[in-house]
Amino acid sequence: MPSGDVKIEPLAPQDPSRVGGYTLLGRLGTGAMGRVYLGRSASGRLVAVKTIRSEFAADPDFRTRFAHEVTAAGRVSGVYTAGVVASDPDAEIPWLATAYIPAPSLDQLVRACGPLPTEALRWLAAGCAEALASIHQAGLVHRDLKPSNVLVAADGPRVIDFGVARATERVTVTATHQAVGTPAYMAPEQARDSRQTVAASDVFSLGSTLLYAATGHPPYAGDSVTDVLIRLATEPPDLTGLPEEAAELMLDCLDRDPAARPTAAALLARLAEELEEHGGEYALRPAPLPTAARELIEEYRQGERKPEPEEEPVERTLDSPTSVGRPRRSAEPRPAPVSSARRRTGEPRGGRTPRVVVTAAAVLGVAGAALLLGVVLGRTSGDRRPAGSPPAGGPPPGAVRQPERPGTIALNQTFGDGNTAFVVSGTGFTPGRKVTIRLDAGPPSPYTPVVDFGGAFNYAINQSHEFFPGKIPPGSHHVTVTVAGLSRQLAAAFTVNRL
Numbered sequence: 001m002p003s004g005d006v007k008i009e010p011l012a013p014q015d016p017s018r019v020g021g022y023t024l025l026g027r028l029g030t031g032a033m034g035r036v037y038l039g040r041s042a043s044g045r046l047v048a049v050k051t052i053r054s055e056f057a058a059d060p061d062f063r064t065r066f067a068h069e070v071t072a073a074g075r076v077s078g079v080y081t082a083g084v085v086a087s088d089p090d091a092e093i094p095w096l097a098t099a100y101i102p103a104p105s106l107d108q109l110v111r112a113c114g115p116l117p118t119e120a121l122r123w124l125a126a127g128c129a130e131a132l133a134s135i136h137q138a139g140l141v142h143r144d145l146k147p148s149n150v151l152v153a154a155d156g157p158r159v160i161d162f163g164v165a166r167a168t169e170r171v172t173v174t175a176t177h178q179a180v181g182t183p184a185y186m187a188p189e190q191a192r193d194s195r196q197t198v199a200a201s202d203v204f205s206l207g208s209t210l211l212y213a214a215t216g217h218p219p220y221a222g223d224s225v226t227d228v229l230i231r232l233a234t235e236p237p238d239l240t241g242l243p244e245e246a247a248e249l250m251l252d253c254l255d256r257d258p259a260a261r262p263t264a265a266a267l268l269a270r271l272a273e274e275l276e277e278h279g280g281e282y283a284l285r286p287a288p289l290p291t292a293a294r295e296l297i298e299e300y301r302q303g304e305r306k307p308e309p310e311e312e313p314v315e316r317t318l319d320s321p322t323s324v325g326r327p328r329r330s331a332e333p334r335p336a337p338v339s340s341a342r343r344r345t346g347e348p349r350g351g352r353t354p355r356v357v358v359t360a361a362a363v364l365g366v367a368g369a370a371l372l373l374g375v376v377l378g379r380t381s382g383d384r385r386p387a388g389s390p391p392a393g394g395p396p397p398g399a400v401r402q403p404e405r406p407g408t409i410a411l412n413q414t415f416g417d418g419n420t421a422f423v424v425s426g427t428g429f430t431p432g433r434k435v436t437i438r439l440d441a442g443p444p445s446p447y448t449p450v451v452d453f454g455g456a457f458n459y460a461i462n463q464s465h466e467f468f469p470g471k472i473p474p475g476s477h478h479v480t481v482t483v484a485g486l487s488r489q490l491a492a493a494f495t496v497n498r499l
Contacts, residue, residue: 008038019049019095020088039097046100047085048160051093063089069140070096073162078134080127082151082160101158103300106213107147112296115216118245119288124150124157125210125249126271131159132206132264136199143197145205146185147212154287154297183228184218185209188256191232192464200258203267207253208237215241219254233463234421407455407490409481414494418471422461422479422494429455429483438480439467451483461494474498 008026011017015037017024022039028048029036033056039049056062067089073096074084087096106124110116116124128150135142142149142162151158187204189196212218219237222228237254239247249270255261262270286294407429411422424437429451437445437459445466449457461479462472474496481490 011037016051016093019051020086020091020097022047022049022086022097024049038100046102047097048082048100049095049097051095054093057093063094066094072138072140075138076134076140076162078131080131080156080158081134081162082158098160101151101153101160103151103153103158104296105148106150106152106157106209109152109293109296110147110213110216113290113292115241116213116293117288117290118214118243120290120293121210121214121246122271122274123288124152124213125206126268126275127157128159128206128209129264129267129271131157132199132202133268135159135162136202136264141197141199142202142205143190143194144182144186145202145209146182147209150209152289152293152297154294154301156287183225183232184220185212186232187258188232189258191229198258199263200261203253203261203264204255204258206264206267207250207261210246210253211237211239211242211250214243214246214250215239217241233460234423407483407486409490409492411479411492411494416494416496418473418496420472420496421463422472424459424461424479424481424492426451426457426481426483426490427455429457430485431455433484433486435459435484436482437461438482440478441480442467472496 008028010026011024012027015024015027015035019037019039022041024037024039026038027035028038034050034052037049037051039047041047052062052066056066070084070087070089074087076083082099082101085097085099088094104112128145132142132145140162142159144161145159149159149161151160183191185205185208187197187201189198190201190204208219217238217240219239220228220231220235221238222231237250239250242250249267252260252262253267289297407426409424409426411424413420413422416422426435429435431451433451435449435451435457437447437449439445439461445459447459447464447466449459451457461477462468476493476495479492479494481492483490
């Protein structure tokens with residue numbers, strides 16, 4: 001819901017005409033947490049007014065968290081953020097108002113003008129890093145940093161939509177078992193479990209956002225949310241078109257280990273040195289943006305930009321998990337970076353990591369993908385299944401019981417290191433059956449996949465650190481699989497090499 005998108009829809013009959021002390025002029029957008037309106041104060045100041053969805057408003061715990069988060073957001077004073085100017089968490093429909101920035105989002109700018117050159121990337125990265133540093137200093141984590149949540153103004157980028165994602169997270173996860181965020185830009189630990197989201201997760205999202213700015217595509221793309229989550233779990237980021245001079249910064253941000261990523265403050269210090277080396281005193285001269293980008297920004301500032309019917313973000317949050325269409329590129333892609341940058345991704349010789357059909361819910365702990373893959377973490381919600389589908393434990397009472405399918409399992413590979421995604425794939429089972437996974441005769445995994453409607457399931461060993469707190473230790477390991485309704489157990493084994 002970028003507050004800088006000038007496509008303002010008329011108010012619908014069910015929309016309020018006023019919120020707090022603001023007269024609403026139109027609707028800016030609708031998203032996972034509520035609606036955003038363009039509002040005007042009595043003095044004529046324009047603001048973006050966000051109202052919260054009624055199901056969140058009905059939860060007393062949400063109101064408490066919302067009040068806490070909005071108070072913390074009010075402490076964010078960074079130049080490169082759209083700050084909170086007013087709020088009322090106790091209103092019948094809670095709301096907050098932020099500064100309105102008449103500027104295109106980074107998503108809109110890149111699609112209209114193409115990827116940014118390296119000098120513009122440093123300028124953009126420094127502003128976003130400073131914004132994240134101020135957000136983190138206030139005790140907040142953004143949780144959904146992406147190109148449509150970065151507005152690009154002539155005097156620097158503005159990071160928006162911070163301060164309310166965490167308040168809605170518990171309600172969202174409880175009701176739908178979804179992680180909060182946007183798969184193409186979220187960190188692996190955030191996708192596994194929203195409770196693992198930390199400041200370092202925002203840095204990963206920043207790296208993803210900057211890679212999009214540099215190349216016109218996110219690090220992980222696909223034709224569906226499921227496809228994106230699988231790639232996030234099993235593949236290195238797509239660095240196609242990334243200039244070599246920007247590769248090291250991106251890859252540091254996109255490290256799979258949160259502890260290995262730089263902090264936002266460290267990034268800012270690093271970028272400040274690079275900007276000095278390249279004569280980056282941008283406060284005294286125009287931003288180092290291409291001419292087409294500067295002209296687009298001016299159109300937004302003057303309110304002259306006409307809405308384009310096909311102009312909508314290619315991002316999809318886990319609130320709408322049906323599609324994350326591949327980005328439309330407005331310019332010819334750059335050639336792939338040199339091999340030194342690609343080696344940093346951990347990609348094996350000979351091309352891309354082979355794609356493995358991994359259960360996104362089991363690997364990442366994200367049940368938004370479960371509706372597509374037919375698996376969840378043992379917490380399938382009955383009202384979310386297609387009509388007539390069997391419940392997780394088997395057919396409904398009184399139904400004609402289908403003959404049990406014996407099924408088979410296999411591992412995607414039997415040798416690897418402690419970071420290898422050892423994936424157990426099952427085929428030929430009765431749909432709807434819960435699957436229990438044990439490793440080395442220990443306790444069962446807390447994550448319980450469910451056989452999908454094609455009779456299959458997939459499970460990646462220890463990707464959520466359910467068996468070992470760190471890497472899988474060297475040696476031979478035995479996997480035991482039990483499918484509900486089957487009297488026999490299935491087994492497989494793999495070996496982790498000593499480094």
